[in-house]
Amino acid sequence: MPTHDLPPISSSTCIHRRAPHMSMQPPTRATFSGAMMPAASLISLAFTAAVATALLAVAVAVVRYKRKYSGLRLPPGPPGWPVAGNLFQVAFSGKPFIHYIRDLRREYGPILTLRMGVRTLVVISNAELVHEALVEKGQEFASRPAENTTRNIFSSNKFTVNSAVYGAEWRSLRRNMVSGMLSTARLREFRPARLRAMDRFVSRMRAEAAASADGASVWVLRNARFAVFCILLDMTFGLLDLDEEHIVHIDAVMKRVLLAVGVRMDDYLPFLRPLFWRQQRRVLAVRREQVDTLLPLIDRRRAILRDVRSSLPDPNVAAPFSYLDSVLDLRIEGHVCTDDELVTLCAELINGGTDTTATAIEWAMARIVDNPSIQARIHEEIMQQVGDARPIDDKDTDNMPYLQAFVKELLRKHPPTYFSLTHAAVKPGSKLAGYDVPADANLDIFLPTISEDPKLWERPTEFDPDRFLTGGETADMTGSAGIRMIPFGAGRRICPGLAMGTTHIALMVARMLQEFEWRAHPSQPALDFKDKVEFTVVMNQPLLAMVKPRKIAF
Numbered sequence: 205m206p207t208h209d210l211p212p213i214s215s216s217t218c219i220h221r222r223a224p225h226m227s228m229q230p231p232t233r234a235t236f237s238g239a240m241m242p243a244a245s246l247i248s249l250a251f252t253a254a255v256a257t258a259l260l261a262v263a264v265a266v267v268r269y270k271r272k273y274s275g276l277r278l279p280p281g282p283p284g285w286p287v288a289g290n291l292f293q294v295a296f297s298g299k300p301f302i303h304y305i306r307d308l309r310r311e312y313g314p315i316l317t318l319r320m321g322v323r324t325l326v327v328i329s330n331a332e333l334v335h336e337a338l339v340e341k342g343q344e345f346a347s348r349p350a351e352n353t354t355r356n357i358f359s360s361n362k363f364t365v366n367s368a369v370y371g372a373e374w375r376s377l378r379r380n381m382v383s384g385m386l387s388t389a390r391l392r393e394f395r396p397a398r399l400r401a402m403d404r405f406v407s408r409m410r411a412e413a414a415a416s417a418d419g420a421s422v423w424v425l426r427n428a429r430f431a432v433f434c435i436l437l438d439m440t441f442g443l444l445d446l447d448e449e450h451i452v453h454i455d456a457v458m459k460r461v462l463l464a465v466g467v468r469m470d471d472y473l474p475f476l477r478p479l480f481w482r483q484q485r486r487v488l489a490v491r492r493e494q495v496d497t498l499l500p501l502i503d504r505r506r507a508i509l510r511d512v513r514s515s516l517p518d519p520n521v522a523a524p525f526s527y528l529d530s531v532l533d534l535r536i537e538g539h540v541c542t543d544d545e546l547v548t549l550c551a552e553l554i555n556g557g558t559d560t561t562a563t564a565i566e567w568a569m570a571r572i573v574d575n576p577s578i579q580a581r582i583h584e585e586i587m588q589q590v591g592d593a594r595p596i597d598d599k600d601t602d603n604m605p606y607l608q609a610f611v612k613e614l615l616r617k618h619p620p621t622y623f624s625l626t627h628a629a630v631k632p633g634s635k636l637a638g639y640d641v642p643a644d645a646n647l648d649i650f651l652p653t654i655s656e657d658p659k660l661w662e663r664p665t666e667f668d669p670d671r672f673l674t675g676g677e678t679a680d681m682t683g684s685a686g687i688r689m690i691p692f693g694a695g696r697r698i699c700p701g702l703a704m705g706t707t708h709i710a711l712m713v714a715r716m717l718q719e720f721e722w723r724a725h726p727s728q729p730a731l732d733f734k735d736k737v738e739f740t741v742v743m744n745q746p747l748l749a750m751v752k753p754r755k756i757a758f
C-alpha cells in the first residue's frame with residue numbers, strides 16, 4: 205500500500221509554514237505608549253506564562269521519556285534534542301527520508317533508533333533482522349502502532365485491515381477481505397472487471413496518442429493508474445454504469461484523501477496541535493467529501509441488492525458480487541458496520557491497490573522502452589500464447605515464464621514502497637538482535653537494502669529478468685522460504701493483495717505490448733531511472749513514451 209510507507213517529513217508538512225495566527229507582527233508605536241502600559245504588561249505576563257508552560261512541558265516530556273525507557277537497551281541512533289529528539293535533524297537534513305535512512309544505516313548499522321518527538325522509530329534493514337521480526341517472532345511484531353488523529357478519522361478508529369491492532373477484529377476484517385475479494389477463486393471471478401478496465405485503458409491510450417502533437421505520445425503512469433483504479437472501483441462496488449466523468453471525480457477525491465493523511469509536525473509534537481487547527485478543519489472537510497462521494501455508491505449497491513433479492517442483478521447495471529456485499533454481510537461479534545465504516549473499508553481496498561500497482565507498471569514500461577530485447581521476448585510469448593485474435597487474459601499470462609520472471613525482477617529492482625507498513629510489538633518486553641523494542645515504538649522495515657544486498661543477489665544493480673528463469677535464482681516473494689525480496693512484506697501482515705497486484709501488473713504489461721509497439725520519446729532518449737517518493741516510489745521523471753498500434757484482429 206502506497207500511503208503506508210513512512211512518509212518523509214518535508215517542507216509541505218508545515219515545518220516552514222507558520223500558521224497565520226502565529227505570525228508575529230512588529231510592535232507598533234502605540235504598544236509602547238504610556239496609555240498602553242496595562243496591555244503591554246498583560247502581553248508580557250502572557251508571554252512569561254507561555255514560556256514557563258513550554259519549559260514545564262519540556263521538563264515533563266524529558267522526565268517521562270527517561271522513565272518510560274529507563275532500563276531498556278534501545279538500538280543505536282543519532283543523539284537527539286530533548287523533546288524533539290531527531291525530528292529537526294530529519295526535517296532540516298535537506299534529504300528525502302529514504303536517503304537520510306540510507307546514510308544513517310552506514311553509520312549505525314541495520315538496526316537503529318530515531319526519536320521523532322513523542323514517537324520512537326526502530327528501523328531494520330537487512331534480511332536476518334526482518335526474518336527475526338516477521339517470521340521467527342512474527343506474532344510478537346504483528347501489531348500496528350497508535351495512529352495520529354488524522355489517520356484515526358480516515359480509518360474509523362483503526363477499523364481497517366491495514367491499521368487494526370493484532371487481534372480478533374483484525375483477523376475478521378482480513379479474513380473477509382481475502383475471502384470476499386483477494387482469494388485465487390475470487391480473483392478468477394473478477395475477470396470481467398479486468399477485461400472492462402483493459403478495454404477502457406486501451407481506448408484512452410489510443411485517444412491520448414492520437415491527440416498528441418506527434419500522434420504517438422502517451423504518459424504511462426497517469427493511464428495505468430486510471431486503469432487500476434477502474435478495476436478496483438468495479439470490484440469494490442460492482443456498479444457497471446459509472447461514466448468516465450464520475451470515475452474521474454471519485455479518483456480526485458481519493459487523491460485528496462491521500463494528501464490529507466500526510467504527516468504533520470504535530471503528529472510528533474502533539475502540544476503543537478492547536479496551531480494546526482486550519483489543517484485539521486481541512487482534514488474534516490476532506491473526510492466529509494469522501495463520505496459524500498462513496499456513500500451514494502454504497503446506497504445504490506444496497507438498493508440493487510434489495511431489489512433483486514435472491515436473483516442476480518441486471519448484468520448491464522451491476523456485477524453479480526462485489527467486495528461491498530461481503531462487508532455488508534460482515535458481523536464482528538454482532539457488530540454491523542456503520543455507514544462511516546463501510547466508506548472506510550471500501551476506500552481501503554481501492555487505495556491499497558491503486559498506486560502500488562500503477563507505480564510498478566510505470567517502471568515496467570520504462571524497462572521495456574529502455575531495452576528492446578525485453579519487449580521482443582514478451583511480445584513473442586504473447587504471440588505464442590494467444591496471437592492477435594483475442595485480447596490477452598490473465599489465464600494466458602500465467603503461462604508466460606519470461607513475463608513472470610520480468611514481473612519478479614521488476615518488484616525486486618523497483619519495489620513500489622520502500623518501507624513496509626509500520627509494525628509494532630504486541631506487548632512490552634520484545635527484543636530484536638538483543639535490543640529492546642518498546643511496545644509503543646514504530647517498527648519500520650526498509651525494503652530496498654534487502655533486494656539489492658550483494659550477499660543475497662548476484663549483480664544486484666542489474667535489471668535482468670533471466671536471473672529467475674530455470675536454473676537461476678529464486679524469488680519467494682512471501683519470504684517464507686527465506687527473506688530475499690519482500691515487496692509485499694512478510695509474515696502475518698503480508699499484503700493480502702499479492703496475487704492481485706502481480707496479476708494486474710502482468711496483465712497490463714502484456715496487453716500494452718499486444719496492442720502497441722513501444723519506443724522511447726525523443727524528449728527522453730536516455731531514460732533516467734532515478735526515483736522519488738510520492739505516495740509510492742515513482743520515477744523521478746514521469747515516463748512519456750511513443751506507441752504505434754499493432755495490427756490486431758479483435
Ligand code: HEM
Nearest residue numbers: 205365366556557560561624625692693694697699701705
Ligand atoms: C504491487 C502491488 C502491491 C504492493 C507492492 C503492496 C505492498 C504492500 C506492503 C509492503 C504491505 C505491508 C505489509 C506489512 O505490513 O508487513 C501491504 C499491506 C497491505 N496491502 Fe498491499 N501491496 C500491493 C497491492 C495491494 C492490493 C492490490 C491490495 C488490495 C486490493 C492491497 C491491500 C493491502 C492491505 C489491506 C494491506 C494491510 C495488510 C494487514 O495489515 O494485514 N495491496 N501491501
